[in-house]
Amino acid sequence: MNLWREIDLAAFPLTTLKPQMPLYRIYPRRWPLSGISSAVSEPGIPGWFCGEGDHRFDFPVGDAGTCYLSTSELGAAIEVIGRSSGRFEIKERRLATLNVRDPLVVLDLTSYRNPTSGGLINSILCRQKLISGRPSYIVSQSFAHFVFGNNISGIKWLSWRDPEYRSENLAIFRSEAGADDGTFFDITCTADIKRTLIEKAI
Numbered sequence: 001m002n003l004w005r006e007i008d009l010a011a012f013p014l015t016t017l018k019p020q021m022p023l024y025r026i027y028p029r030r031w032p033l034s035g036i037s038s039a040v041s042e043p044g045i046p047g048w049f050c051g052e053g054d055h056r057f058d059f060p061v062g063d064a065g066t067c068y069l070s071t072s073e074l075g076a077a078i079e080v081i082g083r084s085s086g087r088f089e090i091k092e093r094r095l096a097t098l099n100v101r102d103p104l105v106v107l108d109l110t111s112y113r114n115p116t117s118g119g120l121i122n123s124i125l126c127r128q129k130l131i132s133g134r135p136s137y138i139v140s141q142s143f144a145h146f147v148f149g150n151n152i153s154g155i156k157w158l159s160w161r162d163p164e165y166r167s168e169n170l171a172i173f174r175s176e177a178g179a180d181d182g183t184f185f186d187i188t189c190t191a192d193i194k195r196t197l198i199e200k201a202i
Contacts, residue, residue, distance in 0.1 A: 004142070004143060004146040007120070007146070009107065009147070009150055009152070012107050012108060012109065013108045013111060014105050014106065014107060014108060014152070015105070015106050015107075015108040015156055016103050016104070016105050016106075017100050017103065017104045017105075017106060017154075017170070017172075018100070018103055019099050019100055019101060019102065019103065019186075020099065021071075021099065021100070022097050022098070022099060022188070023069040023070070023071060023097070023098045023099065023100070023170065024069060024070050024071070024072060024073050024075070024076040024095065024096065024097060024098070025046060025047075025067070025068065025069045025070070025076055025095075025096045025098060026076045026077060026079075026080045026093050026094070026095055026096075026193065027044045027045065027046050027048065027093065027094060027096055028044035028092060028093060028094075029043075029044055029091070029092050029093060029094050030042065030043055030044055030092070031043075031044050031045075044094065045179045045180075046094075046096035046098060046185070046187050046190060047067060047096075047098060047179065047180030047184060047185040047187065048067060048178070048179055048180070049065025049066055049067045049172075049174055049176070049177050049178055049179075049180065050065060050066050050067070050068070050177060051063075051064070051065045051066075051176075051177020051178065052177075053141070054137075055068065055137065056125075056137050056140045056141070056171070057137075057140055057141060057143075057144035057155055057171035057173075058137065058141055058144070059141065059144065059145060059148075059173075059177075060141075060145075062177075063145075064145075064148060064173055064174065064175055064176065064177065065173070065174050065175075065176055065177030065178060066144065066171050066172065066173055066177075067171070067172045067174075067180070067184070067185075068169065068170070068171055068172075069098065069169070069170045069172065070159075070167060070168065070169050070170065071167075071168040071169075071170065072167060072168070073095060073197055074167060074197065074200055074201060075159060075162065075167030075168060075169060076095065077095075077193070077197050077198060077200070077201035078159055078161050078162050078167050078201045079159055079161060079167070079169060080093070081198065081201050081202060090193050090195065090198055093193055094190050094191065094192060094193065095190070095191050095192070095193050095197075096187055096189070096190045097187075097188045097189040097190075098185045098186065098187055098188065099185065099186045099188055100172075100184060100185060100186075101182075101183065101184060101185065101186055104153040104154060104172065105152060105153055106152065106153055106154035106155055106156050106170065106172070107147050107152050107154070107155045107156070108156050109121050109124070109125070109155060109156060109157040109158070110156055110157060110158050110168060121157075123139055124139060124140045124143050124157075125140070125157055125158075125160060143155075144171065144173065147173075148173045153172060153173055154170055154171050154172040154173050155170070155171045156168055156169070156170050157169055157171075172184065
């Protein structure tokens with residue numbers, strides 16, 4: 001059953017991400033992080049497309065990949081700390097600055113023309129109910145599948161974790177999960193995370 005077959009995506013504006021626009025992502029210095037059982041620890045990858053089905057706009061395992069970014073350093077920090085449930089270790093993460101290699105068109109949920117679409121946005125972005133102690137993103141994940149199926153490369157939204165409701169997040173889609181091979185991003189900088197940034201984000 002397609003939950004979205006009656007939805008007109010023309011109700012939402014599209015935004016083009018341009019190569020000169022800096023984007024930010026906080027990523028693991030090494031993966032898995034400490035405390036996660038694994039025989040092997042490898043360097044983290046700035047341009048990583050998630051494919052586990054665990055996050056808001058993930059796809060079913062093996063279907064496609066999603067890379068989560070922000071338009072600001074603070075937005076990236078707010079999002080990661082909010083997901084860490086008090087377990088955030090600054091020494092285990094790094095901050096990457098990335099640029100898209102080619103213009104990408106994304107659906108813009110930060111500003112919408114159709115006044116009736118507000119309820120739809122809330123249903124996609126609100127805190128999801130817990131199933132077995134973990135958030136269920138069934139609604140937002142099916143929406144991501146619908147958007148990508150309409151040849152739109154991602155979604156931009158305002159983080160509900162930001163009390164000022166200003167931080168813009170991005171979910172960029174591609175046809176497979178895993179590390180970017182240089183097709184999507186130029187990594188312009190990776191750096192240790194400043195403690196002052198974390199203090200602002202808490």
